[in-house]
Amino acid sequence: MSSVNATTFEVLNKELAAKIDTIITNNANNSTKLVGILLEVQAIVPKQYLPLEIAAYISQKMNIPLSRIYDVISFYAALSDVPRADCVIQLCDSVVCKVTGNTVLKESLQELLGIKVNEITADGKYALEPTACFGACDIAPAIRVNGRVFGHLTSKEKVKKVLDNYK
């Protein structure tokens, strides 16, 4: 589960460690805030994930067993222990987006990015992930790009316009 190659990434430099310390301090080193802390940390790690070295660092700083940290990381869909990308594009595959016709959206994304759903571009820039309903059904079909929601994506032109913001 903890991916082996995570150790080969040398992600945790001094600067990042200091930022993680701040996040932990802002949350009063409170173990009940673990889910939120991991989300905050993941957002500042390059490629938006939680490698082993960072999980271990948090475990040590907060005095929480590493196994518990991994229980949390592996359980929640919004946390990842494998590298994602600079730009994480989440395609809603729940039912409202489906019935309002998200096939065009899906195909446009795949074509424009040159990857399939669940893949990452070779340069590590874009990841295309399927995701459950994020409550934007009123503007379905919708996607989230690094947490920001875009809706009414019914044509390739509209999809392209959104992606142009993330060049």
Next chain:
Amino acid sequence: MLKTVSFITENFGKYDPKSIDSYLSIGGFTAVKRALTMSSNEIIDMAKAASIKGRGGAAYDTGRKWSQAASVPGLNKVVICNADEGEPCTFKDRAIIENDPFRLLEGMIIAGYTVGAQNGYIYLREEYSHLRPLLINAIAESKAKGFLGQNILGSGFSFEIHLYSGAGAYVCGEGSTLIESIEGKSGRPRIKPPFIKECGLFQLPTLVNNVETLAIAAAALTHGIDDYIAFGTEKSPGSKIISLAGNVKKPGTYEIPFGLTIREIIYDIGGGITDDNELKFFQLGGASGSIGPASIVDTPYTYEDLGKVGLTVGSGGVLVVDDRTRVIDFVKSIQDFFIHESCGKCTPCREGNRQILRIVDRFVDGAQNPRDLETAERFAHIMSNCAFCGLGETAQSTLLSAIKYFPEEFEVKGGKLE
């Protein structure tokens, strides 16, 4: 004719949700001020008289829940606002937080005062993290003005509100699972008893309410309940915020009085079906709700009338589906959702969902075996009776209602779908 009403949503667009001064200028915090002059019992009686059914999905009577929570002994109790809103086709809690975060805080303070809690927790889904700054600001400003913190408005009542984040797990909307998540753990439901009202978050007596439920409580204390119960029907008084979406011209959140027909919701409020297509069916209450065919579109939207045709209000989702979607493809999409969201703790849900998906996939391809339908139905019933939590219990509502209302779509003709 205007069919929507404005009671729970009356403040939407009327003030700047980033500013407590703006909220105070439209009479904000009247509800808290009034509540603090009342006794706990008086507030509970008011909630009971309004017969506010919980808006998170389970429709439990709020007055009753508060009365039970108030009578649990304990000097230290907790109120949780459930803002996990994971049900597909449900976004009304988002609308409340976006437009009227202060009313939500008022509802939490009132609930805390009524049941005798010192701390409130908002559990906000990760997908709504863009709303965090709004809530953080509302909490800070309310505290600065003395509506939160020690000895609120000199009443002797003290209350704090803390904001916690989910991380993308539908099951965390279930009360005990949400508590596990706030405690910093993975989201798997707890066994009951002990009931969370006696032993919940940090082992303390805990009240869990939905965002909309709390907003109604605050609205009722602002205006009294007469205007509220004037809406609706005798058995389903009041109004409800629905999340209307799918193949409908004007999707969105609308506050409606109970008793409108589903036809009125879809055609008068929603402007009709996209491209004037034919209505095929609708699903109420999100993925865990049942579907109903166009032939029952004249059913009034009330707890009692929907119950008669096997539908529920649930979270208030109204998903409209036209004749371009096959029922079986819809069932498959719901099934995929529950496979993804099942926490895996109990066998009926973890394995039941997988086995049913295999069968559903065969139906999608028209390659089902003669006994598939019977097996799927049997497994679905086992799940609703034996699953550990509400997720597994309701996961097959779509399939079972689809079989009931669209039997022809499951007919086997020489091993092929007709």
